[in-house]
Amino acid sequence: MIKAGIIGGSGYTGGELIRILLNHPNTEIDFVYSTTRAGKPIASAHQDLLGLTDLKFSGEVNPNVDVVFLCLGHGNSTAFLNENPFSTSTKIIDLSNDFRLQADSTFNGKRFIYGLPELNKSSIQSAEAIANPGCFATAIQLALLPLAKAGLLNNEVHINAVTGSTGAGVGLSPSSHFSWRNNNVSWYKPFTHQHLGEIGESLNSYGNPVGKLLFLPNRGNFTRGILATVYTQFDGSLEEAKQLFTDFYKDAVFTHLSEEEIHLKQVVNTNQCHIHLHKHENVLLVTSAIDNLLKGASGQAVQNMNLMFGFPETEGLLLKAGVF
Structure with a gap:
């Protein structure tokens, strides 16, 4: 049994992390730190x-503690760790973007x-420390990594992905307000989204x-999930593409290739990524679907914790979607 701490536990990712760890057989939550809610019950913020x-x-x-999860706003993890040093034996899992890029990956030794x-x-x-990937970055990388490894991303890659309102965090903004978001769809940060940096580093890691990469992110009028559609030139057959993806993910416990077209309800409330391939003339379309709060954040953080401590990779994460 290991002891875990959570920093910034009142937001969406913090709430999902608490929910998972409460049911994890090898983990005990030691503390959930919050500057605004100290002394208040966890259920006052997370009614579920x-x-x-x-x-x-x-x-x-x-x-x-044995492991600490940082569920802070982007740019805040560095400052928090400077002000609150942890034991040299404490493993750190950061869910912000502070340490994802190679240039930022070393901090305090x-x-x-x-x-x-x-x-x-x-x-x-x-x-000793993990930079948890971004939610869009996870969905897009899982759609493209097999092609990157095979050297088949020589041409422009077009990416269109839509995310639920929880991707914007628990704080209110005009574009997350119900009256604006409901019955509405819009794009934002066209071709300049902050996750492009980490995506590019991963795809280029094979040399x-x-x-x-032409990435157009969209806001959807739903709460959870990311559906990404990615397409690029591919001169092989559809069967060759399927074999490429099957081989790449043969040992992946949460990423699966589907013969049928996929949709968000298959993966929402799970740590799964589902992928579907479609070929039209010389263009390969890769569709990927994840839950932005789980495989795109808290679930993947626990998956990383399991790997760091030698637990079964799926421990605490065998969650079923509700497709009805």
Whole structure:
């Protein structure tokens, strides 16, 4: 049994992390730190946990926990770790973008490993610190990594992906307000989204040429999930593409190739990524679907924790979607 701490536990990712860890057989939550809710019950922020835990938010940090999860806004993890140093034996899993890029991956003597298990599983197993991937980045990388490894991303790659409103975080903004979001769809940050940096580093890690990535993110009028459609020139057959993806993900416990067209309800509330391939003339269309709060955030963070501590990779994460 290991002791876990959570920093920033009142948001969406913090809530999902608490829900998973409460049911994880090898983990005990030592504290959930919050500057705004210290002393209040966890269920005051996460009403779905009413009756499942008596934990209260803490205003203090235990620096000697076995693992700490940072569920802070982007740019805040660095400042928090500077002000609140943890034991040298404490493993750190950061869910922000502070340490995802290679240039930012070393901090206070710790090297943050990019935590995409389908790409870096062996490095994660021996890591002291993890930079958890972004949600869009996870969906898009899982759609493209097999092609990158095979050197088949020489041409432009067109990416269109839509995310639910929880991707914007728990704080209110005009574009997350119900009256604006309901019955509405819009794009944002066209071709400049912040996840492009980590996507590019992963795709280029195989040393093969990668064409220009043209990414158009969209806001959907639903709460959870990401559906990404990615297409690029592909001169092989559809069966060759399927074999490429099957071989790449043969040992992946959460990423699966579907023969049927996929949709978000298959993966929402799970740590799964489902992928479907379609070929039209010389263009290969790859569709991927994930839950942005689980495989795109908290679920993947626990998957990384499992690998770091030698637990079964699926421990605490065998969650079923509700497709009805």
